[in-house]
């Protein structure tokens with residue numbers, strides 16, 4: 007265990023999020039059980055009030071997740087000096103088997119919290135709370151994930167000891183290591199570039215089709231957006247990073263969050279995370295279009311979400327492309 | 341414009357102190373008229389006003405406002421309906437201390453999301469109608485009883501509601517101010533507002549602007565008298 | 569657009585409402601700012617001490633060779649120099665003389681160091697700022713040192729290290745080899761440890777392996793290892809301090825909870841009125857959120873600002889003793905100002921986040937006051 011202020015902060019943050027979700031889930035269950043919108047009873051009134059509390063709690067959970075995602079990377083980056091062989095966050099995350107799972111869970115939980123808030127937002131626009139049960143069922147799905155995240159993060163920090171030997175981005179993200187990271191790094195650049203730009207194009211096209219045409223459902227867009235998200239991450243690791251670092255072999259996804267690289271990582275990851283939430287939100291909402299009281303609210307909300315998704319992807323691909331074009335590095339032989 | 345059918349309100353249902361404040365009330369309120377609810381203390385006037393004004397939901401029965409059923413609306417929509425349809429004048433003027441007159445009057449419009457300038461213009465217009473525009477900047481604490489009452493009417497008018505609901509509005513006013521208050525309501529009536537008052541003050545229910553008096557006792561309607 | 573206007577209006581009201589209740593809120597604000605000040609002071613100081621020692625270590629030798637006997641650090645004989653020099657890739661080997669000196673008069677530990685080239689020769693010393701303070705000694709003063717055989721030897725202060733030099737130099741006493749051996753009784757032909765310069769840092773691993781092999785009673789320590797240990801120690805220290813502070817923070821959270829739950833009847837009435845005249849529960853929740861945000865952000869900026877002043881311009885006078893450790897000297901020193909997003913986020917998580925969480929439920933309680941309560945005031 008390494009006692010660093012940021013480690014304490016992260017653990018405290020996870021505990022707070024867990025407590026908030028436990029509370030929400032607890033009230034959620036009582037809503038799930040006794041909800042009856044037609045009743046004017048005091049119990050029903052109380053439950054309706056609880057929905058406000060849960061929305062507020064989840065709102066904070068979303069922000070906490072986002073902040074702790076980046077603080078986690080920050081911390082990993084800062085602690086790298088304690089480990090032999092670590093040069094940045096990648097090395098620190100690799101000191102034991104819990105580092106990367108914790109990071110990925112943080113991201114997943116951020117997306118889940120975002121989705122919940124989207125569902126909640128739409129539900130609040132209907133006169134009869136049509137999604138109330140689904141909403142709280144989803145909450146019960148999120149809760150164990152958050153607990154898992156807290157536990158894995160705890161194990162990760164508990165298993166840290168100074169002087170551990172680890173391997174850093176240089177080897178994790180280099181070709182031929184047989185790991186997921188190295189697979190990503192060694193993806194062939196030209197096909198991946200084509201895949202990236204065509205998936206971006208698909209997303210924009212399906213988005214515009216939705217915005218123009220009245221009766222499309224949004225599933226297609228959501229799919230395209232999800233695939234674009236994954237390809238984008240692969241593209242960052244595989245080749246955007248190279249242009250950014252101006253080194254033909256440095257694939258690290260974390261170094262770019264540092265001052266030396268003008269914090270460009272944030273311009274990459276924030277829009278990507280945002281697009282992941284809003285893009286998948288469009289798909290989740292698509293399944294609620296048939297509900298009568300949501301006839302108006304769903305398409306309107308989907309429009310907004312699509313707009314946000316497209317803006318996010320535009321921002322990401324514009325910055326990434328600019329970084330690629332303006333880089334003195336030429337990738338020959340690909 | 342407002343219809344109640346078989347409305348019942350039970351407080352603390354299922355508990356030992358269960359109390360039925362309203363029993364099986366059916367009535368309708370026509371637009372543009374002044375109605376008074378009259379009855380002894382505890383007869384359920386305030387409760388009925390709260391139900392009509394979308395503040396609480398009845399335990400049973402249905403309430404229709406402008407043909408729309410509001411009984412089973414969730415709170416957030418109930419509030420929206422209340423904000424746009426009803427203006428309230430309370431027994432204790434219930435103005436917020438420490439704020440100026442203009443700020444108090446503006447409050448009901450805050451959640452509507454109008455720009456500040458628009459809100460301010462409308463507020464000044466209303467204060468002008470009620471002839472207290474010279475007090476706009478004063479703090480609430482400095483106002484006389486009559487002025488405070490006008491400010492509370494101004495606040496009720498802020499969102500240009502169709503219905504003005506007043507619960508015992510003259511309880512804290514002397515005879516002269518009470519009459520003045522009824523004159524203002526008369527003017528509101530002439531501007532097409534529907535007015536609903538709960539009161540056991542003769543100055544109110546004997547006033548010439550009243551169109552209808554509904555008598556209540558023990559949570560039921562015992563009589564209704566149409567004037568004019 | 570409507571949404572933004574609405575939030576502006578609500579924010580406006582929240583600000584106003586805070587100002588109207590200055591008395592009630594100021595106590596909370598002061599305590600809140602205090603906690604943030606403490607937490608940020610700890611984080612700032614430990615981060616910059618770490619930085620300074622890192623900079624310091626960067627100029628230190630790449631490899632230090634110590635001799636150990638029974639696991640304890642022991643003096644290293646002069647002959648080893650030759651053997652170390654014979655290792656391929658080693659450019660230079662030097663024996664170092666240093667140690668600690670306990671001064672019973674002031675109950676302090678000083679660090680004796682014999683520099684490579686001591687300009688003043690035997691009979692003179694150069695002292696650090698802290699030493700000069702505790703002895704009230706200036707240039708030209710003569711200080712007595714107790715030698716190993718119990719007699720005293722007097723050394724004249726030739727110079728004082730510049731006051732703005734790093735923390736570590738504050739308890740330093742520089743002296744000649746002759747005086748060092750006389751005071752400490754260390755025999756000729758022995759050194760405290762040895763330092764190596766290597767031609768190529770990539771060969772470090774190979775060189776240290778070789779040293780372990782040909783001189784099995786020694787322990788080579790590389791600069792990186794020292795850095796790591798330093799880091800761990802400082803992190804640990806600030807962790808302990810934080811744990812103490814979090815006790816205080818916990819008390820504060822309870823205090824905040826209490827403040828937020830114990831709505832005054834005046835405030836309850838106000839919220840009742842707002843709800844009566846058409847504010848929705850979520851509008852009141854927004855108002856409460858804005859209130860919390862205003863309090864948190866202003867306390868945060870103020871607390872961080874004061875901590876910044878405290879650490880970088882007021883020499884961290886409040887708790888340097890705990891953070892710095894070994895010596896009882898409290899040197900006056902200036903840390904190099906250093907602030908980044910990492911520290912800010914950490915501070916935020918340790919202070920604002922718990923406060924916010926503690927106020928969610930009370931705010932919600934306030935926001936769900938019955939709208940018809942206003943009819944029965």
Ligand SMILES: Nc1ncnc2c1ncn2[C@@H]1O[C@H](COP(=O)(O)OP(=O)(O)OP(=O)(O)O)[C@@H](O)[C@H]1O
Pocket residue numbers: 351352359360361379380381382383384385386387388
């Ligand atoms: N929240 C509540 N819980 C329990 N009983 C209540 C509640 N609110 C009102 N009551 C009861 O309901 C009855 C009707 O109250 P209401 O205020 O409607 O009467 P009212 O006609 O307005 O009386 P008044 O003329 O004194 O204002 C009263 O007996 C009151 O005690």
Ligand SMILES: [Mg+2]
Pocket residue numbers: 385386387507
């Ligand atoms: Mg009453």
